[in-house]
Amino acid sequence: MFNNLTRYLKKPQLYAQSTGIFWDDEHISKGLLEAHLNPEWDAATRKLDFVDKSVSWIAAIAPPAQFKNLLDLGCGPGIYAERFHKAGYSVTGIDFSKRSIDYAKKQSLRSKINIEYHYMNYLKIDYKERFDVITLIYCDYGALSITDRITLLKKVYEALKLGGKFIFDVFTPVKRNDESRSWHYFDNGGFWSEKPHICLESVYQYDDEDETELRQTIVITEDTVNCYNIWDHFFTTEKLVSEIKPAGFGSYELYGDVAGKEYSDTGETICIVLTK
Numbered sequence: 001m002f003n004n005l006t007r008y009l010k011k012p013q014l015y016a017q018s019t020g021i022f023w024d025d026e027h028i029s030k031g032l033l034e035a036h037l038n039p040e041w042d043a044a045t046r047k048l049d050f051v052d053k054s055v056s057w058i059a060a061i062a063p064p065a066q067f068k069n070l071l072d073l074g075c076g077p078g079i080y081a082e083r084f085h086k087a088g089y090s091v092t093g094i095d096f097s098k099r100s101i102d103y104a105k106k107q108s109l110r111s112k113i114n115i116e117y118h119y120m121n122y123l124k125i126d127y128k129e130r131f132d133v134i135t136l137i138y139c140d141y142g143a144l145s146i147t148d149r150i151t152l153l154k155k156v157y158e159a160l161k162l163g164g165k166f167i168f169d170v171f172t173p174v175k176r177n178d179e180s181r182s183w184h185y186f187d188n189g190g191f192w193s194e195k196p197h198i199c200l201e202s203v204y205q206y207d208d209e210d211e212t213e214l215r216q217t218i219v220i221t222e223d224t225v226n227c228y229n230i231w232d233h234f235f236t237t238e239k240l241v242s243e244i245k246p247a248g249f250g251s252y253e254l255y256g257d258v259a260g261k262e263y264s265d266t267g268e269t270i271c272i273v274l275t276k
Contacts, residue, residue: 008227019226027192050259070132075095075104122136131159132164157247167273170234170235179203179205192217192228200217248276
């Protein structure tokens, strides 16, 4: 146990993967779903007033009458997807959490609405000119490695019809944290485990690839040690535009968020709308 723990106390290599199951862990996935569904939290889905503004704005810049087919990447339990459907889109949702997708499917059946949900890694999509709009909301793009971001851009480009739009947001360096390390004990369980456990939490910064941050949580129970790495890459407009240009999109527009706020170089997020 001691040797297993000490190997996690060094700064990991850039984009090192987690050792513990995250999206489909029986306990953690319950907490993730709760985070999505709690209207008072911004943890997994933004608050509902922002979601509503975001859907209204997207429907204004890509009207469902002209942009009918929408793909929501990282759709979670379907909070955006249901609103996109009500706005008039034909919606497909993809997420890597089985619990969230199962919840979304049940809600769709209960509400008698036709949304196509798929439990899969959105880096594995293989659509050919099927969608008019593709969304990736709440800064998921920056959680990917540069290799995976390039893969995603290629997949999205292939999945869009000519004139289709890819809408996503990223965090800016304003959101970057200081490096830190702390620990907490949970005698009655918590988000990471239902058992008593210790969490060692670290924030690491990586300047060798512009501005990348790791928020690492090491979860220690009586029997196990698991490491969870959550990555964020922070973008300036120059870096973001430079990265998307080789993907082949015809044009782009920049905003301050995915609800159409005016762009500011002091903002915490950038929303980019790419047109094929």
